[in-house]
Amino acid sequence: MGDDEAAGRRQRVRARMQRLYPLCRSITGDGVRATLDVLEEDLPPGVAMQRHEVPSGTRVHDWVVNDEWNARAAWIADATGRRLVDLARHTLHLVGYSVPVRASMSFEELRPHLHTMPDRPDWIPYRTTYYERTWGFCLAHRDLAVLEEAARLGPLEVVVDTTVGPGSLTYAEVVLPGDEPGEILLTAHLCHPSLANDNLSGLSVATELVRELAGRPRRLGVRLLLAPGTIGSITWLARNGEHLPQVRHGLVLTGLGGPGPLVYKRTRRADRPVDRAAELVVRAHGGQVRDYSPYGYDERQFNALGFDLPVGRISRTPHGEYPEYHTSADDLAFVTDDQLAASYDAVLEVVEALQADVTYRNLSPYGEPQLGRRGLYPTTGGKNATDAVMAMLWLLAASDGATSLVEVAALAGVPVAVLHSAARDLESAGLLAREQAPVDAHQYWSSSARAACAAQRPS
Template identity: 25%
Template sequence: MSARSTFKYPYPEDLDINIDRVMTLIGDYYMLNRSAVNTDTDKLVKCLQHELNAKVYEATAGAESLSWLIPNNWHVRNGRLKTMSGEVVVDFDDNPLHLWTHSVSFSGEIDRDTLINKHVSTDKNRPCEFTYEYRNGYRSGVREWGFSIPYNIVKGMKDERYIVEIDTDLDTNNTLKVVDAFLPGKHKETIFIMAHTCHPGLVSDGLGCIAIAVEIYNWLKGRNDLKYSYRFIFGPEYFGALGWLTSAPQLDIDNLSFGIYLDMLTTDEPIGYQNSMHGDSIMDYSVKNIFTSHFPSCVSKDYRQLWGNDETFYNGPGFGIPTIGVGRAMHREYHYNTDNLENVNKHSIKESFWGLSRLIGSFEDDYIPVLKYKGPLCLSRYGLYIDPTRDPEGYQNIEHMQNYVNGSRSCMDIANKLEIDFYFVKSFFDKAHEKGLIDKLDREPMKSDRGSS
């Protein structure tokens, strides 16, 4: 059996997504200096808190948390490199990526060789672009400063000396903040969706995914009688998970059943997913089913092989919550200034929303079909017939689907057993239910859904 759909999905034109709202959120906040603990990041947090009626958990900058230290607060007043004649070479005010994350203050003259060799990052293979130098944001004891500069500018820096004007604070006078928006459902079992608030000057790596997640929140909020509960957790990369897991009530942590981490969803690359740590939860099976059915060029990777983010905490020691990643293949603009508004792909935004809504919908809409008939069904009598000469796979699948109904298997269970599309299985049994041929039983969450985690 093939995991591909037995019928072609037309790309839906009436998606419940407000693309203007997505672009406004991105445009308003992507150029802010969104380091882990920063008043600029706080502005985004305040917006999300208001839009989602969310809680905000806080952790003091510099405090110990699990085996980590919460990053220091970083405030930039000025970050400028100038020639001796006063001509500006690069300026933080033009793009926050020009200044290395957590650069400390330095004011004075410096010789060209020391500047270029110790305090400048550049890429001669991409001479018009410059990189995001983030590493010191994760190194609590490092005190450095530096500039990220396009190579086309660096190769023209012929003067013997330059002027550095960096005025910053790196202190504990702020808190790391994590947004927590909750939608209650019939069951306490909770599916949580995450993306990170940090990475200044970048779109796909964090902020664009938050904008898509907000649309998923609004879509779920508009549904009646949610089966699962949902939690949306937004915070700085790694530290958002750390902050939430050490601040949230234990009951909320215990109720987490599965996680979906979002990254790089706004690019041109093929959509895909990576498995949870053990790869055997119902979330793992479901994302494989939905994405391979809906996206012919889908990228599939094992745990942490697409990228690594907060899922490492949730999957990790002491928690063991199966958390997958949904994103796209690595893109050329990753951690460069060209991950910007100009390179946002609106089709990818819509496609990402569609894939996520179909994945989450499979949890919400799954049920256990119970046959009210015996023997092979006379398909043509009930308008359920598929011509085997035109669709032999679909015809065969319908026969096998009925044989796998046993009063305990759900539509997703049957789809995964046969490696066929969940929505094909569900569509057939929905029609059979309309004809009075089956009953529907609720598919309740089970402990075994989490696999071996």
């Protein structure tokens, strides 16, 4: 990849986040749709975004799709009309899903509805009330004294101009078909307002990956799912029961632009092909690998016992482990272009490793075949083997018809891309043959999940 192409990619990722940052997003509503509008504009020609609207009240497994929420305006003003806290200045100022309010209040009446961070007095916290009908404001702790002082001159005007009522939940998919059955699922949540690392980094990097993958050959299809956290993934799972066996590998993408090394979170089983591929790539990038936990992002929905899908997660420093998490300090200055670019590179490497992860059988297993007469070995002896030669030797040593390319990479310490190139050379020379064993869907998805989702399939 040339320097100009890399620079263009960086500019697109940053510009996309800048456009998305001011939008007031939640788990439903026009902010979600506006976000998808921006992402759709950046898709390459010929690649379509499919949007889905799921009506409020729809049961999705143990959950029910919430009423739709939209916010037009919200503020706290003093007796002169001066707005001291204003949604127009920062989307975190309003507690997500706040119900409408229009009242005059004393500071004492207002105080239970105010959320601050005393230990970080300059930061605005992010708070929501999705499933309890109440309201609130978030503000810097230092501004409490400003409100209290203003209230001495007269009641504070409190306005929350929102709607909460029947509507729908919106999610979207972008599908790049492959040459074979099965697909790689990439997913990012889109329900957080004005949080650059914990939301926008995943969305922007995922969109850039689709732009790149759309122009590459694909053995497996690639599906990008853009959905609100938790309720969005559960809704998608409930509505796509028949399709779930096609999910061969998956990655949740979030927190890709903040500080710290890359972190891969394993699937619940910890031994899936995506685990092996991601571990190889993330460790090569100096990152960390962690075991599965049922707390986190949407990987916990895909890994739930009934679904048991092979979906891991890639981030940098995980949620809750950096002080800026879920605060106004997670702004556009908090994420860096270098971190975003390195995350993009790593995820692309994982996807390409999974695309190449097939199984071969050595067709000349009785000793080392003569590579020289096939033009695959240096004509001058006595030198150390090159990387390409070592890749071929490892493939011939390990290709027993059951060991996949990624497993060979783990054994050999050779990048999957190098092995993939060597495998093509050996296959052309008649020394390797790809195994065409059919995929057993039950290896990837439990039969109980199939029955449970079939019962909820929309008529």
